[in-house]
Amino acid sequence: MNPFFESYDTTFGTIPFNKIKNEHYIPAVTKGIEEAKAEVDALVNNADVPSFDNVIVALENSGETLTKVTSAFFNLNSAETSDEMQAIAQEISPLLTAHGNEVAMNAGLFAKVKAVFIGDQSNLTTEQKTLLEKSYKGFSRNGANLNETDKEKLKAIDSKKSKLSLTFGENVLKESNAFEMHLTDEADLDGLPEGVKEAAASEYKDKFGNKSIEESDDSSGNWIFTLDYPSYIPFMTYSTRRDLRQKMHRAFGSKGFQDNENNNEEVIQELVRLRAERAALLGYESHAHYVLEERMTKSPSIVFDFLDNIQEKALPFAKKEFEELSAYAKKLDGIEDLQKWDSGYYSEKLKKEKFAIDDELLRPYFQLEKVTDGVFTTAQKLFGITFHKRTDIDTYHTEVVTYEVKDENGKHLALFYADFFPRAGKRQGAWMTSFRSQKMIGDTDQRPHVSIVCNFTKPTETKPSLLTFNEVTTLFHEFGHALHGMLAKGTYSSLSGTSVFWDFVELPSQLMENWCYEKDCLDLFAKHYETGETIPADYIDKIKKSANFMAGMGTIRQVGLGKIDMGWHSIGHTERSLSHTEVTLSEVEVRRVNENDSKSARISTPLRMTSVKAFETKQLEGLDFYPEVKETMTSTSFSHIFQGGYSSGYYSYKWAEVLDADAFEAFLEKGIFDRETAKSFQENILSAGGTEHPSILYKRFRGREAKPDALLKRAGLV
Numbered sequence: 001m002n003p004f005f006e007s008y009d010t011t012f013g014t015i016p017f018n019k020i021k022n023e024h025y026i027p028a029v030t031k032g033i034e035e036a037k038a039e040v041d042a043l044v045n046n047a048d049v050p051s052f053d054n055v056i057v058a059l060e061n062s063g064e065t066l067t068k069v070t071s072a073f074f075n076l077n078s079a080e081t082s083d084e085m086q087a088i089a090q091e092i093s094p095l096l097t098a099h100g101n102e103v104a105m106n107a108g109l110f111a112k113v114k115a116v117f118i119g120d121q122s123n124l125t126t127e128q129k130t131l132l133e134k135s136y137k138g139f140s141r142n143g144a145n146l147n148e149t150d151k152e153k154l155k156a157i158d159s160k161k162s163k164l165s166l167t168f169g170e171n172v173l174k175e176s177n178a179f180e181m182h183l184t185d186e187a188d189l190d191g192l193p194e195g196v197k198e199a200a201a202s203e204y205k206d207k208f209g210n211k212s213i214e215e216s217d218d219s220s221g222n223w224i225f226t227l228d229y230p231s232y233i234p235f236m237t238y239s240t241r242r243d244l245r246q247k248m249h250r251a252f253g254s255k256g257f258q259d260n261e262n263n264n265e266e267v268i269q270e271l272v273r274l275r276a277e278r279a280a281l282l283g284y285e286s287h288a289h290y291v292l293e294e295r296m297t298k299s300p301s302i303v304f305d306f307l308d309n310i311q312e313k314a315l316p317f318a319k320k321e322f323e324e325l326s327a328y329a330k331k332l333d334g335i336e337d338l339q340k341w342d343s344g345y346y347s348e349k350l351k352k353e354k355f356a357i358d359d360e361l362l363r364p365y366f367q368l369e370k371v372t373d374g375v376f377t378t379a380q381k382l383f384g385i386t387f388h389k390r391t392d393i394d395t396y397h398t399e400v401v402t403y404e405v406k407d408e409n410g411k412h413l414a415l416f417y418a419d420f421f422p423r424a425g426k427r428q429g430a431w432m433t434s435f436r437s438q439k440m441i442g443d444t445d446q447r448p449h450v451s452i453v454c455n456f457t458k459p460t461e462t463k464p465s466l467l468t469f470n471e472v473t474t475l476f477h478e479f480g481h482a483l484h485g486m487l488a489k490g491t492y493s494s495l496s497g498t499s500v501f502w503d504f505v506e507l508p509s510q511l512m513e514n515w516c517y518e519k520d521c522l523d524l525f526a527k528h529y530e531t532g533e534t535i536p537a538d539y540i541d542k543i544k545k546s547a548n549f550m551a552g553m554g555t556i557r558q559v560g561l562g563k564i565d566m567g568w569h570s571i572g573h574t575e576r577s578l579s580h581t582e583v584t585l586s587e588v589e590v591r592r593v594n595e596n597d598s599k600s601a602r603i604s605t606p607l608r609m610t611s612v613k614a615f616e617t618k619q620l621e622g623l624d625f626y627p628e629v630k631e632t633m634t635s636t637s638f639s640h641i642f643q644g645g646y647s648s649g650y651y652s653y654k655w656a657e658v659l660d661a662d663a664f665e666a667f668l669e670k671g672i673f674d675r676e677t678a679k680s681f682q683e684n685i686l687s688a689g690g691t692e693h694p695s696i697l698y699k700r701f702r703g704r705e706a707k708p709d710a711l712l713k714r715a716g717l718v
């Protein structure tokens with residue numbers, strides 16, 4: 001029997017992982033889609049007057065089997081995959097996409113949703129209004145209001161757009177793969193840590209095997225460095241060879257910007273044009289206006305003001321840091337002209353000199369079990385919740401541990417799964433997810449089943465799992481997301497827990513990280529795994545200070561990337577000049593047309609460079625301290641915004657930091673374990689999920705809008 005076809009008869013209704021076999025997924029997805037379709041048909045064919053209940057709630061509750069199978073499948077495909085699972089994913093993904101498109105294009109369904117949306121909303125609660133708007137926008141933002149001709153136009157734009165994004169990514173990948181730096185003399189490896197050398201040697205072996213290594217001389221060998229981060233970053237950080245750093249930097253920065261078939265300049269211009277055209281078709285001033293409609297920031301002008309404000313405050317500090325770094329490089333190696341390829345190297349050296357602290361020194365104080373207890377105790381002190389280990393809950397792997405979470409009255413609140421260690425079959429990184437989200441089913445509150453998945457340092461035969469400080473903050477971070485899920489108290493699962501606007505979702509997670517830097521919190525759990533000694537106060541001081549090292553330059557770098565992103569995407573589909581960019585799309589287009597006039601112009605590059613590169617340079621005006629490197633730029637390999645989903649969203653990294661620092665300041669004002677402040681954060685943010693606009697929720701918690709002051713103070717930029 002297919003377990004997805006029955007209700008789960010496990011304790012707490014958890015997923016019966018041990019009963020699920022790979023052959024269950026495809027039949028369950030197929031049946032789930034059929035059921036969802038039948039439910040939507042019934043809703044559309046309902047002869048009653050369209051109402052919030054018979055349209056919006058009915059739609060919200062449709063597809064139960066589909067939700068059941070997909071929330072099990074995709075979670076496992078990330079945490080415990082196999083070739084077979086991946087093959088199943090290849091098969092079910094197109095089915096799900098087709099089903100999603102069919103629902104989005106269902107004119108009868110949209111007519112009903114629209115009837116409710118433009119109807120009388122006065123008897124709806126705030127949460128219901130939010131759900132209604134979200135449902136309506138889900139259709140309208142995808143063209144449901146357009147006439148047939150424009151719908152066809154939109155379809156054509158979308159298909160071109162997704163092809164171009166793919167091309168962009170493929171070009172970046174091809175450029176990355178086309179470069180390798182093959183070193184054969186050990187002297188060229190000067191400064192690199194042993195681990196980095198070993199990785200470079202095995203990179204060579206992976207590529208060529210052992211065959212061409214000639215061990216004639218002790219100092220010769222074969223090492224390959226690539227533009228992949230794990231190879232590139234350590235090289236740029238530790239290599240004493242300035243010439244080789246320069247070579248690597250140039251290769252890295254010229255991805256998609258060389259005269260070859262992988263050039264991304266035209267791809268960018270066309271993608272930007274299509275995004276602007278799409279936005280205009282849907283009635284928005286620009287792509288950024290379209291995206292930000294569903295963000296906390298609401299409009300491009302707010303984002304630009306935000307970036308300008310941070311820039312103004314951080315710039316004097318960044319300048320000072322740059323001068324300090326230049327002076328340091330001069331003193332150390334007589335460098336007269338500090339270049340971009342020197343930045344990582346001298347920063348690392350200066351940091352070491354100023355704060356002699358490293359991972360190996362800290363690890364003994366961060367035993368995983370103790371850190372986990374510390375997180376739980378912190379949550380108990382703040383929200384009164386407690387964690388109780390369970391051994392009777394089905395998991396997908398023996399390493400997964402489970403807890404029942406209870407509220408301050410001892411009432412069941414949630415289930416918490418933790419999957420800490422790397423395995424073959426688990427993807428990189430760390431994330432929070434849920435197997436079941438919170439919602440109301442009639443009068444019954446369905447409590448959530450939340451999970452965090454990490455890739456932490458494993459225990460060895462002689463040592464328990466001892467975390468780096470970065471892993472400690474990662475645990476607190478993911479736990480913050482988990483709290484958002486576990487403390488959810490909504491009616492509808494699409495507005496529950498972490499289902500909030502993109503630039504608001506990192507607030508709970510980043511907020512939790514703040515406790516890792518506080519002595520009162522570290523004293524709870526940061527105890528030496530052998531001696532039990534509490535972490536020395538001067539270590540904490542050094543952790544804090546080193547976290548702020550070069551904060552000004554880091555901030556300016558982030559502002560710059562945010563501006564490049566906003567610059568490209570606030571271009572409107574008209575000839576109107578934009579106050580912030582002063583370069584219009586028509587200008588970009590004219591240049592492009594000129595290039596097409598003659599093939600030779602395409603090859604002689606200056607004309608082409610003046611468009612994409614000049615546009616980027618304009619956005620970065622006053623933000624770049626290093627001498628310009630003319631053969632490199634960011635845009636042509638800025639995959640976040642041209643391949644992934646971050647277009648008009650890069651600012652949200654800094655935005656989330658502003659929110660978390662500002663929110664944490666509320667705790668600092670009253671004490672980091674202040675119950676009242678925590679209660680307000682719980683009620684107004686964590687439990688509220690996406691039920692209301694985030695700026696309203698935030699104001700309710702903080703009594704005012706977020707200000708960047710706390711972030712600047714925390715980063716030492718005041």
Ligand SMILES: [Zn+2]
Nearest residue numbers: 477481506509
């Ligand atoms: Zn996060």
